[in-house]
Amino acid sequence: MKAMVLCAGLGTRLRPLTEAWPKPALPLLGQPLLRYHLAVLKAAGVTAVGINTHHLPDTMEAVAREECKRAGLPLHVVREPVIQGTGGGIRGLRDFLSDGDFLVFNGDILYPVDLRPVVAMHQASGALATMVLQPMPEGEKYAAVELDGAGQVQRIAGHGPGGEGLTPWHFTGVHVMSPRVFDFMSAEGPEDINREVYVRAMSAGQVVRGVRVDGYWSDLGTPSRYLATVRDVLAGQVRLEWLGAASPLAGTVRGPGASWAHPEAAVRGARVEGPAFFERGVSLAEDVVVGAGVSLGAEVKVGAGARLSRVAVFERTEIAPGETLEEVLAWKQHRIPAPLAGR
16 A cells, blocks of 8 residues: 655744754654654555655655655655645645555644554445544634534535535544545646545545544644644653654653653753653753753753753754743744643
8 A cells, every 4th residue: 555645835834943844854852753654654554655845845855765764665756846735736646646545644743543444444435535533623723524424524624515414523634545536636736635626526426434533633733733742742642652663752761850861862960850852962051950841852952050841942952051941942043932821
């Protein structure tokens, strides 16, 4: 089975971080987000992966090649000079994906679940596509996918045949598709897979199904959501151990304050209340206080007397002596607010 990871997005809400990294290449607890996706896909039986690129295409391709080599998965890359949207992006890999049912995975989520039952259900159903769903996250305003009593999708974001007694669900960004989906795509130009391609197919009598798969899910598309994900992983709310070597905690050692540290991190002399994560080359000066939900990337230097709580600091960033950081993402000179109120 093959899979596609959508990697072309601009990541505007995460600027300035996405001026250096496309979202799927963004470091999360010391490794590219894409590494988590590949581990989930490989566990689902995927044997080759395709991606589309547009924003920072050289960076995205280099990270994808490194991660696919690490995972033992062949990689196919298509570059989009003009961004094509989710439907157009999938269409761009038509030749690669057309030899059987395939998975599509949004590149900016964390969703470490077992997808094998979904693949089996999709293949047994004969549906054009199967959308992986969850209950709507509390306090969020994502567009709803509405199902009828038989589990068929009847409306997406207000578009589609509709009907009575429909139940709203949240789309996770993961689907399984039959190659028949390409028959309902435009010949060229940007389009949306959910609001346009699926709606066109449903109107023509094709079946799109929805299936609920419980498990931790997060969209890392904003600073607050990114930091909430870091907090949740460190608090033990995300099951990652089954990812094996792809887990960011693999190869770390337990330290003070329920922290995880790379063996080459120097944290002695600091007060670590944790839970926290320290990547290789981290250096904490005397009298530093590290509170809960702190992630320090590779080669981060923290000056004497600094105070950190609910913070993600990206690689090779220096925190000044006495600096206090709370609910921010820190990268080089940038301090990006990431309020966690209500999260």
